[in-house]
Amino acid sequence: MLLLQLPDDVLYHVLSYLDCRSLSRLAQVCRSFCRFVNRDEVWRRTARRCLNTGIGPDGTDIYPHIPLKERVKVSRNWRNGVCRRAVPLKWKTQLLPWLQLDRDVLFLSQAADIGAYRLHQDSGKIHRNPFEIYSGHIGDVCHFVLTDSHLISGGSDGKILVHSRTSNESVELSGHNQEVNCVDSKDGLIISGSRDRTARIWNLTSSCPRDTIHMFDRVWSVAVSPSLSSFVTGTSCCENFSPLRIWDVERSLCVSSLGTDFRRGAGVLDLVFESPVQLFTCGYDTFIRLWDLRLDPRKCAMEWEEPHDSTLYCIQTDGNHMIASGSSYYGVVRLWDKRQTKCLQFFQLSSNLASSPVYCLRFSSAHLYAVLATSLHCLDFRLTATCIR
Structure with missing residues (x-):
């Protein structure tokens, strides 16, 4: 019992050398x-x-309400691919849906509407009926993004709708003359990209674009930097322009192009900023790439190749070591460890007879949600948590 008489900080340091199994045995x-x-x-x-x-690498904790011991247990299931699968929602018409996750609410677009579904805190199961529906588009919703106070959506009708999450009010932003493929927003700044080969900069308080950038290529993806000083566009790479370009927000000027030797048609379908200097990209060329914006922009810092040569429609990271990606064939979701080059785990969500891309995926500490053309899938990594004793 002399061990317990040590000061807490000393005992913390001693126990930091133990692995999960040893810590669990010590607790007994x-x-x-x-x-x-x-x-x-x-x-x-x-x-x-x-x-x-x-x-995170800097010690930040995004799930402070969940004990770390439980999260480490569930983490073993993520690594080992141990989960329980479910299909909480299905529909008959093939769609191009998108989803976002905000604590215990899942937002899902289906045709012209976006439904808000509550999640059970313990099981992660979804209530079958949305408690709120955001509508207003004439055509299908192509993409939407959440902020603390608003839901901002872009549609095939060329419109951008800014919905208040605290009231029934919505504002229409008109400027694009073709479908809005992508939109991102941070701190009152909105960036949109369209099939009309333009990217537009908006302020949340104005219905007119602050500036229009002619891209000369279809814009598939946009992402605002956490620093708010710049944003990145990903285009279809059908013209003689780099598909990845960084733009200054204030001047609306291109400050850098990322990468070289992109083959024609290697469009970038998704962009994720993990920090102001780290950017993840994926698309038609079947690679996930990490770009360190402090280094040579012509070379990516790391890359991971989809082993079945499938287009990658979407990615998400945990802010530390894990990447999840959605592929174009058979609804395949893959988990990657950034410290390894090969895929860690994969899950096929659709049958060979009903092949569909994974159009969007999001995950929490214990659940992964992926949306296909006719269904929403849920992978529960908590219910079958691996014992670490």
Whole structure:
């Protein structure tokens, strides 16, 4: 029992050298050890090395309400591919849906409407009926993004709708004359990209675009930097222009092009900023690429290749070690560890007879949601949590 008489900071340091199994066995020694080992500080160093525990490289925690010990247990299931599958929603008409996840609410676009569905806190199951529906587009919703106060959607009718999440009010932004393929927003700044080969900069308080940038290529994806000083566009790469370009927000000027030797048609379908200097991209050329904006823009820092040569429609990262990607064939979702080059796990969500791309995916600490042409799929990594004792 002399071990428990050590100061807490010294004991934390001693226990930081133990692996998950040893910590769990130590918790079985006595009640005092059990109480101490169950503290988050004991598991923090281990959690930083695990997948999707919500602990970032800088120590930030995005799931503070979930004990770290439980998150480390579930992390083993992510790595081992242990999960329970479900298809909570189906529909008959083939669509190009999109989804977003905000705490215990899942937002899903179906044709011209966006439904908000509540999630059960414990199981992650979805209520079958939306508690709120955002509408107003004449055509299908192509893409939408969430902020703390608004839902901003772009549609095939060329319109952008800004819906208030606290009232029934909505504002229409008109400027594009063809479908709006992508939209992103941060801190009152809105960037949109369209089939009409333009990207437009908007302010949340104005219905007219602040500026229009002629891209000379279809814009598939946009992403606003966390610093708010720049944004990135991903185009179809059908003209003699780099598909990845960085633009200054204030001057509306291209400040850099990323990469070289993109083959014709290697369009970029999704962009994710993990930090102001780290950008992830994916698209038709079947690669996930990490760009460090502090280094030579002609070369990516790392890349991961889809092993079946499939187009990658969407990606998401946990902010630390894990990447999830959605492929174009048979609804394949893959999990990647950034520290490895090969795919860690994959899940085929559709049958060979009903092949569909994964148009969008989002995940929380224990659940992954992926939307296909006619269904929404849920992978639950918590219910069958692997014991680490």
